[in-house]
Amino acid sequence: MHIPDGILPAQVCVGGYAIAGGVTWYALRQIHKTSDPQAEIPKAALLAATFFVGSSINIPLPPASVHLILNGLLGALLGWYAWPAILIGLFLQAVLIGHGGLTTLGVNAAMIGIPALMAHQLFQLRHQLGQAFRPSWSLGIFSFLSGAMGLGLTVLIFFGLIIFTLPSTLDQTTEQTALMALLVAHIPLIFVEGIFTVLLTLFLLRVKPELLES
């Protein structure tokens, strides 16, 4: 779900950097409002590294296996720190293994990071809307929604970007049909991401609940 270098026109890449710059400014402003922003840096950095590494785990989905993005879970656990964590994760993926790209870093960050921030807001809603359920049920429901929404929005932005930047010389109808088919093929992945987020948050609830509350 990363857009590599060379796919998007330079104008879109520059636009991506502009959006990423604006979100970075706002996220850092929110972070600096906390009592001790520096105390969270090691936690955010190590969890970012863990998500980077953990996204390489093969999840069996017969007849194949998939890799997760986990931006919804990252948003749920790290809050505003999810944005710098994703930006840094994508930068390191681009420079270390060539996955994604440096010119598309802004676009990829916006595509994966903004849904993560929205997933965080959704995850926090459990404190208001989840009162009617048992704590584990409330956590499960909002984890699923956060995880599924994180990937769902990313997929929508990804395909939107590809469709709107298709070269005019291509057969638009054929391309859009192919992309729609690919979009539909991602729906099971959105559910897998949601389910996996539930499994992880319930695991953390059992063994380290403070990680969910921070």
Place this chain on the structure above:
Amino acid sequence: MAIAFHTNIYLPGESPIHRWATRPKLLSLLALMFAIALVRHLVLVPWALAIVALIYGCSRLPLTYLLRRLPYPGLFIVAMVGLLPWISGETVIWQWQWFALRLEGLQIAALVAGRFLAIVITGFILLGTTPFLDILKALRSLGLPALLTDMTLLTYRYLYDIAGQLATMQQAMRLRGYGIFKQTVRQQWGWLGALFGSLLLRSYERSQRVYKAMCLRGYGQGMNLSNTGVSRPLNGVTRLATSLTLVAAFSFVLGEWILSRL
């Protein structure tokens, strides 16, 4: 995992590209990458590749460095443009039964793949000739917030440790029967959830210890991990390399502008 094969990203050397001061090198090569991303006419792609090949030659990085790094990102670009020549366009240039190679699709695929190669190789030149810490210091001196550079440094520092830890945990899981005994998908997901959860926990607990150690060393008392001070004197190599790269970047912008007017 892919990260395990990419531990040595910087190769020390004495080439002109190695001696190029970090800040101008970073800015010039980024400008070149964006100029190449701007290219929409196939005729400019061989020029972009030639210029990047020339810089790569000047960097004296071995060809194996490139060949080791290209396959992983290359797979993604092949997956994204590989089908275009077969499904897109109207001018059929070769046909065998229902397989038809189409000119327009082929041109777009060549354009995208060419741009991708040129940009990715430029990125590899930057990383292969500049220590990662110097790149971070240059970014910091260019105004990137300290929080971002500190986080990047810590993430980079612990990335390989965590990758090693995951590999050990996966081996332990296999020794306990994962993937050997018959399991349902639900059971496998449970195991993998616990694996990733344990990795998160270990990292979280480690981060608490790391923070305490950092505080004891003065972190948070006006000290950042990535202090500025990467500047080297602007030597002749830096002036020449920066000017030539910026001229090349500008010529792509100009060439693209002229070709779009024709």
